[in-house]
Amino acid sequence: MSTDAIALPGTGLASRPIVVRLHEWVTTVDHKRLGILYIIYALVFLLIAGIEAIVIRIQLIRPHNDFVSPQVFNRMFTMHGTTMIFFVVMPVLFGFANYLLPLMIGARDMAFPRLNAFSFWMTAFGGLLLYFSLVGANGLYGAGNAPDVGWFAYAPLTSQTFSLGHSTDFWILGILVSGFGSIGVAINIVSTVICMRCPGMTLAKMPLFAWLNFVMAGLVILAVSPLTAAQIMLLVDRYLGGHFFDTQAGGSAVMWMHFFWIFGHPEVYVLVLPAFAFVSEIVPVFSRKPIFGYSVMVGATVAIGFISMSVWAHHMFTVGMGANANTFFVLSTMAIAVPTGIKIFNWLATMWGGKIDFKTPMLFCIAFLFQFLVAGLTGVMLGTAPFNWHLGNSYFVVAHFHYVIVGGILFALFGAFYYWFPKMSGKMYNETLGKLHFWLFFIGFHLTFDFMHIPGLLGMPRRIYTYEPGRGWDTWNLIVTIGVFFQAAGILVFLGNFIWSYFRGESVGSDPWDAWTLEWSTNSPPPVYNFATIPEVKSRRPLWDLKHPDDPD
Amino acid sequence: MNATAITVTEHRIEWDRPDRGRVGMFSLIGAESAIFTIFVVAYLFYIGKSLTGPTPKDVLSVPVFYTICLLSSSLTIHLAAKSLRRGSVGTFGAWWFATIALGATFLYGTATEWHRLIYQEGLTISTNLFGTTYYSLVGLHGFHVIVGLLALSIVMTFFLMGKVKSEHAERVDVLSLYWHFVDAVWVVVFTVVYVLGR
Numbered sequence: 001m002s003t004d005a006i007a008l009p010g011t012g013l014a015s016r017p018i019v020v021r022l023h024e025w026v027t028t029v030d031h032k033r034l035g036i037l038y039i040i041y042a043l044v045f046l047l048i049a050g051i052e053a054i055v056i057r058i059q060l061i062r063p064h065n066d067f068v069s070p071q072v073f074n075r076m077f078t079m080h081g082t083t084m085i086f087f088v089v090m091p092v093l094f095g096f097a098n099y100l101l102p103l104m105i106g107a108r109d110m111a112f113p114r115l116n117a118f119s120f121w122m123t124a125f126g127g128l129l130l131y132f133s134l135v136g137a138n139g140l141y142g143a144g145n146a147p148d149v150g151w152f153a154y155a156p157l158t159s160q161t162f163s164l165g166h167s168t169d170f171w172i173l174g175i176l177v178s179g180f181g182s183i184g185v186a187i188n189i190v191s192t193v194i195c196m197r198c199p200g201m202t203l204a205k206m207p208l209f210a211w212l213n214f215v216m217a218g219l220v221i222l223a224v225s226p227l228t229a230a231q232i233m234l235l236v237d238r239y240l241g242g243h244f245f246d247t248q249a250g251g252s253a254v255m256w257m258h259f260f261w262i263f264g265h266p267e268v269y270v271l272v273l274p275a276f277a278f279v280s281e282i283v284p285v286f287s288r289k290p291i292f293g294y295s296v297m298v299g300a301t302v303a304i305g306f307i308s309m310s311v312w313a314h315h316m317f318t319v320g321m322g323a324n325a326n327t328f329f330v331l332s333t334m335a336i337a338v339p340t341g342i343k344i345f346n347w348l349a350t351m352w353g354g355k356i357d358f359k360t361p362m363l364f365c366i367a368f369l370f371q372f373l374v375a376g377l378t379g380v381m382l383g384t385a386p387f388n389w390h391l392g393n394s395y396f397v398v399a400h401f402h403y404v405i406v407g408g409i410l411f412a413l414f415g416a417f418y419y420w421f422p423k424m425s426g427k428m429y430n431e432t433l434g435k436l437h438f439w440l441f442f443i444g445f446h447l448t449f450d451f452m453h454i455p456g457l458l459g460m461p462r463r464i465y466t467y468e469p470g471r472g473w474d475t476w477n478l479i480v481t482i483g484v485f486f487q488a489a490g491i492l493v494f495l496g497n498f499i500w501s502y503f504r505g506e507s508v509g510s511d512p513w514d515a516w517t518l519e520w521s522t523n524s525p526p527p528v529y530n531f532a533t534i535p536e537v538k539s540r541r542p543l544w545d546l547k548h549p550d551d552p553d
Numbered sequence: 554m555n556a557t558a559i560t561v562t563e564h565r566i567e568w569d570r571p572d573r574g575r576v577g578m579f580s581l582i583g584a585e586s587a588i589f590t591i592f593v594v595a596y597l598f599y600i601g602k603s604l605t606g607p608t609p610k611d612v613l614s615v616p617v618f619y620t621i622c623l624l625s626s627s628l629t630i631h632l633a634a635k636s637l638r639r640g641s642v643g644t645f646g647a648w649w650f651a652t653i654a655l656g657a658t659f660l661y662g663t664a665t666e667w668h669r670l671i672y673q674e675g676l677t678i679s680t681n682l683f684g685t686t687y688y689s690l691v692g693l694h695g696f697h698v699i700v701g702l703l704a705l706s707i708v709m710t711f712f713l714m715g716k717v718k719s720e721h722a723e724r725v726d727v728l729s730l731y732w733h734f735v736d737a738v739w740v741v742v743f744t745v746v747y748v749l750g751r
Binding site for chain 2: 111112115183186187188190191192194195196197199200221222223224225226228229230232233236237240241242243244249250251252255259262536
């Protein structure tokens with residue numbers, strides 16, 4: 001076999017002036033470039049939202065602190081939550097899906113490349129719109145700048161009466177616009193998975209990555225659209241004098257909660273399914289075993305997709321929905337733990353008896369397994385209505401969902417960064433720095449979020465600006481804040497590692513991990529056209545077949 | 554290993570996948586359905602919850618003629634697409650034009666209804682909950698009709714320039730799916746607003 005990609009004449013990228021190269025990035029419709037744009041965009045917002053988290057934690061480091069004003073504190077937790085969900089985790093996951101899906105299913109691009117570019121720029125401008133509020137939201141009243149209504153923006157706080165100026169409008173528009181981008185991506189992913197698979201890749205032979213992202217995209221279509229509808233209603237209320245969420249005219253504030261969480265809970269699975277996808281690709285390769293129970297994994301994924309649409313009101317137990325509704329949502333919440341538990345067992349069984357290689361991606365995945373399990377268990381606790389009445393809106397809830405999003409999703413995401421960085425850049429990262437990042441972040445994560453459960457159990461409500469000394473919360477808050485600096489150090493090592501490795505790293509071949517899926521069969525980084533000839537596959541591990549012709553899958 | 558990846562040359566696998574245009578349009582329709590579902594749920598939930606008048610019973614009259622117009626445009630666009638598949642481009646143009654005319658008539662109907670409600674009955678989007686939900690739901694549907702009409706008009710322009718050929722039948726089919734969806738949504742909106750809500 002030859003060792004080079006087919007070189008097209010006139011593609012000496014480095015020799016061209018920077019304006020030309022920049023223009024190529026702005027006008028690109030290539031799924032790999034858009035994927036990288038998504039990822040870099042998300043990393044920039046990760047830094048911004050991370051700094052907001054640090055501000056929140058410094059304010060809470062001791063009782064009666066006044067590091068920032070109460071108004072700024074409200075803006076910080078609103079912007080931190082909104083940015084992390086809509087402009088960090090979603091874009092970065094879309095970025096990986098964009099980059100990897102066509103490569104994994106043996107296609108040359110997504111089904112709709114121009115829709116893909118459109119979606120990215122919608123998401124990008126949505127984020128800019130949200131942050132433009134810092135300069136543009138003063139409005140006529142000089143009231144407020146950044147949004148300060150919390151990331152779920154309950155009515156009637158969002159009405160004109162209580163949110164003067166335009167800060168809430170920037171929040172609405174930023175999310176609305178990026179929502180159009182998300183729906184565009186989702187349509188693209190569904191169409192790509194159904195229509196662009198290479199010959200021989202039946203649905204049952206797709207990598208689990210493709211399956212999980214396919215279900216994720218279906219959830220985006222069904223879950224982000226209700227949020228879009230709710231945001232339109234809120235705009236009608238704020239600008240046209242409508243009464244959807246105006247209780248004084250017969251409207252209902254609880255309706256907003258329902259509409260928001262009909263989006264909000266499936267959204268958790270939108271974020272976590274791609275994390276499952278990373279783990280399902282990384283764990284087999286570093287255990288040197290095929291994934292255990294492929295079809296059960298697919299079934300569990302689809303089951304999660306369905307059940308996740310019917311659990312939203314467990315966010316609303318404290319509202320007083322009545323015994324029947326509470327019972328239903330407790331039971332559905334218990335039910336969704338079952339397919340999720342099945343997945344955990346499947347990953348464990350994949351590792352069982354395998355020859356485990358503790359490289360950085362695998363370390364992050366193993367940490368993911370245990371931390372996600374704990375997050376699921378506190379989820380089951382909070383999903384029990386009476387327990388929820390005690391702990392609703394406390395720091396226990398904050399600790400729980402950060403365990404899901406940081407301990408689960410972000411750890412899997414870091415694993416994915418280390419696993420696919422060689423493919424995307426053609427360079428190997430520094431393993432020592434990778435391990436340093438892991439341990440710094442691991443220690444920081446556990447200092448922060450393990451100990452955050454305790455003030456919650458002791459009754460500390462979320463979103464408070466400051467607190468009285470002597471309630472038993474002081475030490476815990478100090479520890480929680482100290483953990484944040486370990487995490488920040490970890491993030492800096494992570495970014496430094498990749499920037500250094502990109503310029504100075506050792507070049508790698510097409511398949512540094514001796515992996516089995518199709519993206520490792522083409523060059524690193526892959527050429528624009530991905531595959532010179534469209535591959536044909538006969539099993540779930542096409543590269544295994546190629547490397548072991550005597551013992552195919 | 555190289556960019557040629559895996560090539561199996563001995564025997565080509567028999568391979569047939571759905572048209573991406575159709576799958577993409579069905580996905581879009583799924584997303585749009587979710588948006589409409591939320592608006593319909595809000596409408597149903599707020600029926601009879603207005604604190605002041607006017608009520609639907611006082612002011613709404615059933616737009617039978619315009620509903621017939623919109624629903625029959627589904628038939629004409631189907632006939633148009635069918636003609637194009639058979640290769641009779643002229644017939645396609647005629648049916649396509651009829652579809653646009655029927656859609657425009659429906660929009661005219663909505664416009665006159667809104668004009669009457671605003672200027673004679675004094676019902677605006679901020680009058681009461683009924684006004685808020687009514688104008689939002691019917692307006693959202695009307696917006697989709699406008700988008701559909703714009704798309705249909707672009708195809709009509711291409712037709713008048715002589716650029717539409719039978720090989721475009723697949724694309725016209727995909728667009729007609731959207732138009733059918735807009736019509737189907739009207740059936741729901743009609744039922745909710747003019748039957749259940751009145």
